[in-house]
Amino acid sequence: MTQRTAGFTATTKAKRDVAVDPQNKPPPPPGAPAVAALGDMHLGDGSSIPVWVAYDAQQLAYAAYFVEPSVDGRERVRSCAIRFYLEDGTVDVCEPRVDNSGLDQGKLLKRHRAVASDGRDLTFHHLRVGEPVVIYGREYNVTACDDFTREFLAREGVVLAPNTEIPDGLIDEGPSVLGTIGMGLRGVGGKRVFEDANANASPLGVVVAGAAAETKARSIHWSPYDRVGVNGPKKDRFDRRVLRFFCAWDDRANEGGALVRYTLNYYLSDGTIEVLESTGIHNRGRDPFPKMLARSMLPSGGGFAVGPPGGGANGAGGYVTVDDLRVGGVVGVYGRDLTVYDVDEFTRGYFVKEKGRTLAEMAPRAVDDGARARKVAPVPPHDGIGSEEDSLRNCVSLVPRRPPKDVINFEKNDGRTLTFTAAHPPAPGTLSVDVDRRFVITYYLVDGTVSVYEPPMKNSGHVGGKFLERTFEPVKKPGSKTTAYGARDFYVGNTLVINSFAFTLLATDAATEKELKALGLA
Known part of the structure; x- marks a missing residue:
């Protein structure tokens, strides 16, 4: 207990040693110099707040351009934005992306503490409107800045020149070399890329109306990836058409x-x-x-x-x-x-x-592709082994698969049957012993298969039992290779031919009559 109390006392004393929490300190008063804080990253004169707290998320934004040679010998003007972060003295350079420009645009210089051409760290004293600045061998011409930048530097005693325009980019007067490589009038930096944008717009969204024009108000949260122009490109009713x-x-x-x-x-x-x-x-x-x-x-x-x-x-x-x-x-x-x-x-x-064309003019035309009609191999007859549908799978696939099952029909009709008593109909050449034989024919609703059972009779001369085991597939009607017997063919008085044997349906039971009524066949 004594140890915990001592620890608590030490912690409380340590907190009291700090006069004011820097995170809760009010911002520096107007006019407090920030140059010293930016240079050495310590507490500035007149303020006890660290610079990374006082100037958090504040940045100076400049519009600039640089010139590089084009593929056909002319020069291309590429506009960009330079941002200087007050919290740590870092800088980055971004170029707004243009669709189909063919250039590697976006972040040209990652954010870090850059080195100026004089060998010292780059500060906002190197970034002046109307003057060039060299960063790692590339010369950027600063043309404008936003309102926040101008007001901040005015408090620091830095006077900036008025905003100026960025020169026109490369005007592709014809396809020239760009046309031969498939770029045409949409060539890199070409006129068509910029013709819909505001002619006096800068990457900062600043509209310059002369040497003494004022910067249009923008938030300090400006993104260098904004489209060129204050309100974006002019809308075209055929855009994306x-x-x-x-x-x-x-x-x-x-x-x-x-x-x-x-x-x-x-x-x-x-x-x-x-x-x-x-x-x-x-x-x-x-x-x-x-x-x-x-x-x-x-x-x-x-x-x-x-x-x-x-x-x-x-x-x-x-x-x-x-x-x-x-x-x-x-x-x-x-x-x-x-x-x-x-x-x-x-x-x-x-x-x-x-365009006023008719539907007949826009109708499709036939194309002679010279393709010959594909010969379809005839389906071989069923050899009697297994079901016909299962055997047909060997003719259409090298690795046959099991035929698909109708799951809904299985759930609906599984276990439902139609049962009839039948006999051979009297016909010329039929023996009397065959006429007296009785059979039980069962029709399975789930798959349309049929089974025939002969009840044993004493002294009939015939062995009873299975006369026809349940078939693998529905029984075809006489003279047809595709049409099979269905539920509506099973009713009292009808004669069916199953495996060349004729059967006349004599009677049925109550369960079958109920099923026939459910099927709408009674």
Whole structure:
């Protein structure tokens, strides 16, 4: 007890040694310098709160750009965002992602304490609007910052220049080299990627209306992955709308050639085309190449030549448009002539409503694939061993399986039978001893099989017992190989032929009459 009390006293004294809990301390007063705290990570002048507590989740956000050479010799301007974290003096660089840009975008520089070009740690003194900053050999031109950054630095006595615009990106005036590699006007950094965005928008969502324009208010929780522009790209009623054409390429004239089917997708939002090889066709003896043409602008005429920038594909031929595609027409895809033989329902409705084509024009066309009618091997006759359904499994599979059972029918009719007393009908050539014989015929509702039992009779000259053991399958009617006897064929007075023996049903019992009423046959 003494030891526990002593320990409690020591703990209480240790807590009293701390004057104020840093986590519950109020924020630093306005005007308190933060430079010293950011430099040495200790308690700043005028405040007893650690810097990582005072400036938790606060960051300085800048819009910047850097220039890199393009594949065709021109220069590409890539916009990005630089964030400086006040809590620990770290920095990261992010580039907003652009669909189909072909660039490795996103996080360009992971968050850490970076080193400036002068060999010292990078601080917010190196990040000034209108001035370049070099980080690990790459020069970033800072063009703007958000309201929080400008207000924070004003309190620290740092005056920033007004926000400026980011220069235009690479304008792809023609396919040039990009067109030859399948990028077309959607080339990396191309005009089509940015044409729907606000021309004066920065990665921070800042709209610049001149050298003295003010920064649009944004939250400090801004994400560098936001889409370009304040309100995002302009909406297009054909966005995510794709016309699908089913095409065929006939290469049977060449040795080893075949008829290959493709799916051509035309994107209404930008006029690009992709060609995919149809799936679901196996064992063709061809290597699988799912994508014949990546999404790009398709030069008209089907040739390979690409003209100079600004001159269009093939010099002056232009590109394939939606008006060039029709059912029954031919589309040239870099030397391959694809015949359009059908479209999907959305495409058919689009051409009827938007282009005024008739349903007859959009009707599917027949394709001569040259396939021969498959010869079906005849089913061999049943050899009498086992059931016919079970024996047929050996003809359709190398490893036969048991025929499936109707579980619902089994649960409903298991144990239910129709029982009749029968005799051989009198006929020419029938002996009197056979006419006097009596039989009990049982019909099993669960599977339609039949059994015949002959009760023993003294001095009849016949051994009683099983006349016909329960069959493996329903008994077929005379002269038919498929139609079997059913429950409605079992009634008093009817004559059945079972294994070439004729039986006339003479009477039944009360249980059978009840079953017949339940089946609606009485």
